[in-house]
Amino acid sequence: MKKVGIIFGSSTGTCENIANTIARKLGMSAEDIMNAGEITVDKVNEYEVLLLGTSTWGYGELQDDWCDGINVLKSADLKGKTIALFGCGDSESYSDTFCDAIGLLYQDLKDSGCSIVGKVSPAGYHFSSSIAVVDGMFVGLALDDVNEDDKTEGRIDAWLEEIKTYL
Numbered sequence: 001m002k003k004v005g006i007i008f009g010s011s012t013g014t015c016e017n018i019a020n021t022i023a024r025k026l027g028m029s030a031e032d033i034m035n036a037g038e039i040t041v042d043k044v045n046e047y048e049v050l051l052l053g054t055s056t057w058g059y060g061e062l063q064d065d066w067c068d069g070i071n072v073l074k075s076a077d078l079k080g081k082t083i084a085l086f087g088c089g090d091s092e093s094y095s096d097t098f099c100d101a102i103g104l105l106y107q108d109l110k111d112s113g114c115s116i117v118g119k120v121s122p123a124g125y126h127f128s129s130s131i132a133v134v135d136g137m138f139v140g141l142a143l144d145d146v147n148e149d150d151k152t153e154g155r156i157d158a159w160l161e162e163i164k165t166y167l
């Protein structure tokens, strides 16, 4: 396995739990799971593969810890790195901005020289609009632990199966 790191932003613990679940399934150690508000360029540079997670807050905004985190990532040299995105939201109460923050990370990173893998079909989700959908696919793993927590584990497993060749 390549050197894989997870960076997450989470306000009430949902995305953090998802990050920990992903890490457990990949057999990762705790030091490779980082809060987006605490990363440094040197730390980011250690990894060949980064799994980036964010919940969506406000009206389609990045989780707060990513305000600093995204600037650190953009300062790092991401050329040649593989990045996969995941996140959580609420497709019933925020149907118009469902998991938009995944789309914001994508917009910020897509021209940085990294390759972004792990797209997910929106089939089976129920929402009106999301900027995380590009060309008919979520640009990462979208999860709704508020309304569909029974689907979370299966969706994580399918996504990890999809990206395992890059790990």
Ligand SMILES: Cc1cc2nc3c(=O)[nH]c(=O)nc-3n(C[C@H](O)[C@H](O)[C@H](O)COP(=O)(O)O)c2cc1C
Binding pocket: 009, 010, 011, 012, 013, 014, 015, 016, 055, 056, 057, 058, 059, 060, 061, 063, 088, 089, 090, 091, 094, 097, 098, 099, 100, 145, 146
């Ligand atoms: C004030 C507020 C605003 C929210 N805005 C959105 C939103 O725009 N889109 C969305 O998909 N979810 C939205 N959510 C739902 C959260 O993303 C969801 O509860 C998520 O699981 C929180 O994850 P966290 O605990 O990791 O931060 C919002 C929740 C609250 C309370």
